[in-house]
Amino acid sequence: MSVAPGYRLISVDDARMGEMLEVTSWGFPGDPEPADLAEWSRMLPHGRARAMEIEDPQQGDVGTLAGVAGSFTFRMRVPGGDLVPVAGLTGVSVHTGHRRRGLLRALMADHLADARRRGEVASALYAAESTIYPRFGYGLAARQVDVRVPRGAALRDVAGSAELTVRVERLDRESHGRTLTLVQRRVSRPGTMTLDDDVALEARFSDPSTERRDSERARIAVVEEPGGAPAAYAIFRRTDRWTDEGMPDGTVHVTQLAAATPASAHRLWSVLLDIDLMGTVTAAPLATDDALLWMLEDMRAALPRLRDNIWLRIVDVPAALTAREYLCPVDAVIQIDDPLFPDNAGPWRVTSREGTGHVEAAPGEEPDVVLSVQELGAVYLGGVSLESLAGAGLVEERTPGALHALAAAFESTSAPVSNLFF
Ligand SMILES: CC(=O)SCCNC(=O)CCNC(=O)[C@H](O)C(C)(C)COP(=O)(O)OP(=O)(O)OC[C@H]1O[C@@H](n2cnc3c(N)ncnc32)[C@H](O)[C@@H]1OP(=O)(O)O
Structure with a gap:
């Protein structure tokens, strides 16, 4: 090394x-x-x-x-x-x-x-600058939207929301850690990060001074289903502000949010959008298709801004390709270029029936599609299409028609995001 x-x-x-x-x-x-x-x-x-x-x-x-x-x-x-x-x-x-x-x-x-x-199978990161990590084989695997919603913005009704209860408390790792791990594990969205070890995951829900900026210590809203099972949470801080005319105009900054069901997402946002003395709620990271955007009666009121979320570097190509599902049947040879790990490089035959993928080395076979490990990282979670990258000259189709079929198989039904900033 x-x-x-x-x-x-x-x-x-x-x-x-x-x-x-x-x-x-x-x-x-x-x-x-x-x-x-x-x-x-x-x-x-x-x-x-x-x-x-x-x-x-x-x-x-x-x-x-x-x-x-x-x-x-x-x-x-x-x-x-x-x-x-x-x-x-x-x-x-x-x-x-x-x-x-x-x-x-x-x-x-x-x-x-x-x-x-x-x-x-991969390394993930949030990049300080988007020019640093491509040279190490990372591709932009997910984008996020940051929102800025006016207090009181109207939400469409969601059945079951009113039956859920909400606790709003100061964040306390010891008492909330377990709750949060339970919700995080219920979230099915690609890109969601969890840890096996509850203690380690609880530690992630800490409140370091470096993240506080000019706000208060972190607080939390937890939505519970009848019977007490946690279904959603949001970690937030408030900043105090008053206009020159003496009107309250504080901001609720949501720094982490997860909801396992539509009703719990609705209940959570109902509370966040109705906190006394606040004028605005900011929230990030949210998926580009987050439920909030579709629940708001005026989607544009959320002022969504698009940003990088996680970058992904595939370190074990066959393990990674075998682990994910494919949306439609596929049988194609993809040629991967990986200067750092030669055993990732070369032609791989990817086949899938009924979703489950099978991957095997295909030495000597002519590739249908050629891409680098960086582009593989970008498409792996379904955050961008192989066809989009081909449109930018980053992926090469060698067999006519192969790209479209492969791109369709690599799609995801929901946009990936990591709701956990690290
Ligand atoms: C996951 C995360 O934590 S992201 C956070 C990254 N950290 C930061 O941004 C904090 C501030 N910046 C730094 O600490 C440093 O400048 C770092 C970590 C970005 C770079 O560290 P260095 O030791 O200077 O980088 P190093 O000398 O190894 O450079 C390696 C390559 O990256 C390139 N590079 C380094 N910094 C940057 C940058 N900010 N933007 C683009 N390219 C960069 C170098 O030019 C070099 O390219 P080359 O191999 O093609 O010649």
């Missing part, structure tokens, strides 16, 4: 988490508080906090951390409903004084090799 000269790769243990967060704060402006150290130690699984440490005095103080990256151990919902093991890359930062010396490249090689060792 190539490592930047003068630096060495290490695992960061809890005792050095403060140093890690110090490097993170060079990438992402902010001053982490002591409580955040414990949060990060708790959130990052053992061995998944990684750093580049200075080894050569010419680069700086030996033993100091210069670049860092962490990974979560997620399971991600794929089209068809299965959950597949996925690494969630987070907090990538190289100290301002050590940039453009190959530290990110070394951290990425380490991260992707680690994901493969752990049997993860």
